[in-house]
Amino acid sequence: MSKLLSVGYWVFFSFILLFIALPMVVVLAASVSPTSHVTFEFWTWTLEWFGKLWTSKWLDPFILSAKIAAIVAVISGVLATLGAYAVAYEKCPGHDAIMSFLLSPLAVPQIVKGVAIVLFLSSAGLFRYLGTPGLIAGHIILTVPFAVRMIATSMYNFDKNLDRAARILGASWWQRIRYVLLPLIKPGIFSGMTFAFIISFNNVPLSLFLVRPGQSTLPITVINYFEYSLDPILAAVNVASLLFILAVIFLFERIGGFTVQIHGGSK
Amino acid sequence: MSAAEIADIELVGVTKSYGGNVVVVDNVSLTVPRGEFVSILGPSGCGKTTTLNMIAGFHEPSSGEIRIRGRNQVGVPPEKRNIGLVFQNYALFPHMTVQENVAFGPKMKGQSKSETEEAVRSALKSVRLEGYESRYPKELSGGQQQRTALARAIAPRPSVLLLDEPLSNLDLKLREAMRIELKEVQQQLGMTFVYVTHDQEEAMSMSDRVVVMSDGVVAQEGRPSEIYQNPVSAFVADFIGKSNLLPVKQARDHDGRLTLTLGGGLSLVSERSGDIPANDITLCCIRPENVQLARKGASGENLLTGRVDKLVNLGAHAELWVDVSKDCLLKVQVPVRRLQGIEIGSHVDLLIESAAIQPLAH
Known part of the structure; x- marks a missing residue:
């Protein structure tokens, strides 16, 4: 019986893995397709499409997206750390209500948020901030709840006795933050920043409203291109973005060491 | 200074x-x-x-x-x-x-x-x-x-x-x-x-x-x-170490020696009149190790007789719970080697030094 269960478990598990991996396999295969019509031929492949990415048509949006994502990650990291400090660490008056408020943007559809931001900018006479400043601000609204969530969790898990121990050993408020709190919540901060980066880099619904003509983010460029043609260059863009995101995650993990935070410390 | x-x-x-x-x-x-x-x-x-x-x-x-x-x-x-x-x-x-x-x-x-x-x-x-x-x-x-x-x-x-x-x-x-x-x-x-x-x-x-x-x-x-x-109260006596806390019905002072009347017709003599006026004494504290097994036929003050109700062997010593009167159980600590012939139900004679009885007000 238990053997049957175990077999069933592995079959089921493999299906899930396959379900997750298959689209990526298809994209990967398409990105090396030998013809401009997407075809799958195991024996002939080309890197030609990746070479075509090396033009300003694709490079400019990529650089813009990466730049915005990096700025968004840093600003949301700082804002979310400050917010989580007040709410989760110092437990300021009304901290439960403030926490709900900080997480509330998650409940508003991104399309609605996009419309709201555009309406606000135009009615406040700030239309000129569409484009990069608007994208950064919009993405921060989107990413802060995620970052707050992750950083607050690491603050809730922080043993307050460590702060008391540091205090009785003569550490000032800033020294306690600098030498005890920050190093211990660093994984939380970096996982929050990683999420912010990925969310910003991949965002479509909100960016649709905020990009300026001629100054588009990578996902929006992909969508625009997709309206007119479906060729392996789109697959190549996806594969390249995927590799880029993986590299970013790897880099953040090297600095922040947040693997423990994400999969519960099996390391 | x-x-x-x-x-x-x-x-x-x-x-x-x-x-x-x-x-x-x-x-x-x-x-x-x-x-x-x-x-x-x-x-x-x-x-x-x-x-x-x-x-x-x-x-x-x-x-x-x-x-x-x-x-x-x-x-x-x-x-x-x-x-x-x-x-x-x-x-x-x-x-x-x-x-x-x-x-x-x-x-x-x-x-x-x-x-x-x-x-x-x-x-x-x-x-x-x-x-x-x-x-x-x-x-x-x-x-x-x-x-x-x-x-x-x-x-x-x-x-x-x-x-x-x-x-x-x-x-x-x-x-x-x-x-x-x-x-x-x-x-x-x-x-x-x-x-x-x-x-x-x-x-x-x-x-x-x-x-x-x-x-x-x-x-x-x-x-x-x-x-x-010298615990000053029942709380301290009870919290620090083991003790027998016995209610005292009446205490009388005779030139520094106290006669304590307990329930069940028992009476004990304490040498410690201390600072507590006899009228205020409501309890007395006796440490289990200060209660000794007396030889058969011994006589003198503070000699009690009772029936062993419980016996707990703790290795080096044993604790006896002795029923000395209707509602008075006395915990007694004795070395294990003195346990010969004693079991639950045996009758034992107990001797308490008058200096080891501490009167308490509360």
């Missing part, structure tokens, strides 16, 4: 209340001279931890004064008090090695690199933890973590060291060994230790002086043997 006479810690009428009506610590006064090992002992909720937190500066007293080496500390934050504190859960910094943990205090106090290194070396030497400098707390055993916590607390050379039930997370064997070590470290450094615990054995075995607290007030204060032999 010369410098040597200034006490390390003085609490003067310290009170802590919350919301005006919940009084956690009530008018506690305490003087701890330099180099003394004092234990604050009491059950949970007696106010001992609050008292410790007020000395450390984490809580401010509602009224009263706390002085450390003669200086009033009210309003001084913990980081400026130059006090060491060992936590129950050790509170070691998990992201720092033993070396870094112990160096934290000297470093925060702005000591130079060589001073810090010297402080760390001597602190680790005191707790015999040399060679573990580069380990992280999670790589240490409970006892080693405990030593690291102690080393970290003493490294900045605090004027006093507070210990908050530091041994309660260790197993019994280790706890007993650590008691001896703690005392040794304290004597070596000549540092004032204030040790908070609910474990009377810990308090008795290490302290120069014990302060028993109950419901926010000091119930009794004195040398361990003094407290054990």
Whole structure:
């Protein structure tokens, strides 16, 4: 019986893995397709499409997206750390209500948020901030709840006795933050920043409203291109973005060491 | 007053209340001279931890004064008090090695690199933890973590060291060994230790002086043997060691000898008239080891006869519960070798020295 269960478990598990991996396999295969019509031929492949990415048509949006994502990650990291400090660490008056408020943007559809931001900018006479400043601000609204969530969790898990121990050993408020709190919540901060980066880099619904003509983010460029043609260059863009995101995650993990935070410390 | 006479810690009428009506610590006064090992002992909720937190500066007293080496500390934050504190859960910094943990205090106090290194070396030497400098707390055993916590607390050379039930997370064997070590470290450094615990054995075995607290007030204060032999109240007698607390119906004083009439027609003679007027005596306390098995046919005062109701063999000695009258069970501690011929239901004769009967008012 238990053997049957175990077999069933592995079959089921493999299906899930396959379900997750298959689209990526298809994209990967398409990105090396030998013809401009997407075809799958195991024996002939080309890197030609990746070479075509090396033009300003694709490079400019990529650089813009990466730049915005990096700025968004840093600003949301700082804002979310400050917010989580007040709410989760110092437990300021009304901290439960403030926490709900900080997480509330998650409940508003991104399309609605996009419309709201555009309406606000135009009615406040700030239309000129569409484009990069608007994208950064919009993405921060989107990413802060995620970052707050992750950083607050690491603050809730922080043993307050460590702060008391540091205090009785003569550490000032800033020294306690600098030498005890920050190093211990660093994984939380970096996982929050990683999420912010990925969310910003991949965002479509909100960016649709905020990009300026001629100054588009990578996902929006992909969508625009997709309206007119479906060729392996789109697959190549996806594969390249995927590799880029993986590299970013790897880099953040090297600095922040947040693997423990994400999969519960099996390391 | 010369410098040597200034006490390390003085609490003067310290009170802590919350919301005006919940009084956690009530008018506690305490003087701890330099180099003394004092234990604050009491059950949970007696106010001992609050008292410790007020000395450390984490809580401010509602009224009263706390002085450390003669200086009033009210309003001084913990980081400026130059006090060491060992936590129950050790509170070691998990992201720092033993070396870094112990160096934290000297470093925060702005000591130079060589001073810090010297402080760390001597602190680790005191707790015999040399060679573990580069380990992280999670790589240490409970006892080693405990030593690291102690080393970290003493490294900045605090004027006093507070210990908050530091041994309660260790197993019994280790706890007993650590008691001896703690005392040794304290004597070596000549540092004032204030040790908070609910474990009377810990308090008795290490302290120069014990302060028993109950419901926010000091119930009794004195040398361990003094407290054990002359408890001033039923609470102290019961909390420190084992005792028989027998209700007294009437007490009469005859030139320093008290005749105590108990229930069930029993009467005992005590040599300790003490400070309590005979009319106020309501109880008497008899330690189980002060009740002896009498030879058959013995006679004299304080001789009781009873039936063994329970017998618990504890290895070196045994505890008998003897039914001496209708509603009076007497706990008796006897060496196991004297148990021959005694079993549940046997009749035994018991003899109590008149000096071992302590009359109590409450």
